[in-house]
Amino acid sequence: MEPSEYIARLIVKEIRNEITPDGKNVLQQWIETDPRNRLLYDELTDPVQLEHLVQTAYGSGLKIAQQLKEAGVPLLPATTGRRLIYRYWAVAACLALVIGLFSLYYNHVRQHPALTQNKDIPAPAFTQAIVQLADGKVIRTQAPGADTVWLSGGVHLIKEKDGSLVYKRTSKVQPAGTPQYNTLYNPRGSGVSSLVLSDGTRIWLNAGSSVTYPVAFAGPERRITINGEAYLEVFHDPSRPFYVSKGHHMVKVLGTKFNVNAYDNETSIKTALLEGSVQVTDGTRIVKLLPGQEARSVPGGFDVVKADLDQVLAWRSDFFRFDAYSFPELMQQLERWYDIDIEYQPSDIAGVRLSGEMNRSTSVQGLIKILEYSGLHCSLQPGKKLIVSKK
DSSP states (O other): HHHHHHHHHHHHHHHHTOOOOHHHHHHHHHHHHOOHHHHHHHHTTOOHHHHHHOOOHOHHHHHHHHHHHTOOOOOOOSSSOOOOSSSTHHHHHHHHHHHHHHHHHHHHHSSSSGSSSSSOOOOOOSSEEEEETTTTTTEESSSSEEEEEEEESSEEEEEEETSSSEEEESSSSSOOSSSEEEEEEEEEOOOOEEEEEETTTTTEEEEEEEEESSSSSSSOEEEEEEHHHHEEOOOOOOOOOOEEEEEEEEEEEEOOOOEEEEEETSSOOOOEEEESEEEOOSOOOOOEOOTEEEEEEEEEEEEEOOHHHHHHTGGGGTEEEGGGSSSSHHHHHHHHTTOOOOOOOOOHHTTTTSEEEEEETOOHHHHHHHHTTTEEEEEEEEHHHHHHOOO
């Protein structure tokens, strides 16, 4: 049995209240392995989402279920602890549908269906970010409508209609006890995600990035951790310095606007300052930046250079600046934005330097035209793969 089918069967058993303790543990471990797994689980056990998927993708399945019902096949119990979409579904039909839906939605979360065909791939039209709360619950920012979730420490989380998130304090009393942390994940292939922390600090996350932060800041410091790229406008509070960390790399601010690029697959962590003042450290060396400067981590310390702020913030302005990056750096950005894999031989593209700009709303076929105009050959393959070579 395929692992995905096994997990699907466990989900069916849980819906029917027939899952064993061992099966429950396996399912829970799978859910906690990846926030996207929890997202998928929540979707598959949400009657509204199931109804929508069944009606649009598995209409024939309903006919089978009705035929089984008319043939006298044993029905599911009416009281299972969850409201099933159609309580008259037969066991066999329910199992087949959930397994099918699991496969369909697993591919939807992990791999966009359009990418399995040699066709165009659209640019992200909206954010697909998810928030993992301290209790493990997941909130999808792309879900329709606004919503409010009450959290600990006198804070409630508001999800706006556009998917942006706002944490608001409802009490001036400092929270006591162990801080509760949330994490915002903005996956590859997602539009820019925005977040307002409980202290008023605003954060924008690029695709393939995440930020972990306390629900409410307590004590004399404010600390968050990031992975990927983020632009921050830190709320000014001289009595409580703000720290942004990535491993041993840390930025200390009092109130300022700056950009941090700290992807795992990048060779350097870059911090560019727009307004205010920041200190950047790697645990051994400290540098202070002035507006318009950028610190780039190198072995043994930092290089401080004049920042090209238009280039640094191009992602916030919905543009790619080709001339600002080496070919490998640019390919990494494109992979994260479109959620594709780009293959090329380093020897083929040695010395290739692209120029100009491209709007981030451009589809992959539009990107291909630009690359081919620059003297490259591109082949879009099934399964999220773009092969680039010299003509």
